[in-house]
Amino acid sequence: MTAMSALSPSSRTVAPCIAVVDDDDAVRAALNMLIHSFGWRSRSYASARDYLEAGEPGNCLLLDLNMPGMNGAELLEYLRQRPSPVPTLILTGERDTPLLPRALQAGARGYLLKPFQDEVLKTRIEALLADA
Numbered sequence: 001m002t003a004m005s006a007l008s009p010s011s012r013t014v015a016p017c018i019a020v021v022d023d024d025d026a027v028r029a030a031l032n033m034l035i036h037s038f039g040w041r042s043r044s045y046a047s048a049r050d051y052l053e054a055g056e057p058g059n060c061l062l063l064d065l066n067m068p069g070m071n072g073a074e075l076l077e078y079l080r081q082r083p084s085p086v087p088t089l090i091l092t093g094e095r096d097t098p099l100l101p102r103a104l105q106a107g108a109r110g111y112l113l114k115p116f117q118d119e120v121l122k123t124r125i126e127a128l129l130a131d132a
Contacts, residue, residue, distance in 0.1 A: 019045065062125075091114055109128060
């Protein structure tokens with residue numbers, strides 16, 4: 001029996017991949033560590049353009065709003081034109097930004113204000129993955 005055949009079917013499944021788009025290096029690093037601690041994989045991008053150039057990977061997307069170049073709302077408006085836009089949660093430090101209603105209108109499934117509790121983020125990601 002090979003090592004691979006000894007694995008149960010559930011242990012062969014690949015963990016979901018959470019895409020993180022945020023221009024803040026420290027935020028991206030912290031989110032990647034947190035996502036991995038939840039047992040998921042992650043890929044992070046410093047800009048909306050980087051995410052698009054990578055082919056829009058991920059089972060769901062954690063997205064900052066206020067970024068140079070293409071902001072989070074603009075990215076969602078672009079992605080909304082696709083047949084199956086990726087389930088997205090906005091992470092923002094600003095409740096009163098005009099970009100938030102625009103992002104929600106473009107299809108974001110909700111938002112969390114930074115800083116947030118780890119377990120709240122985990123619950124919200126689980127809901128996004130259930131919709132993916």
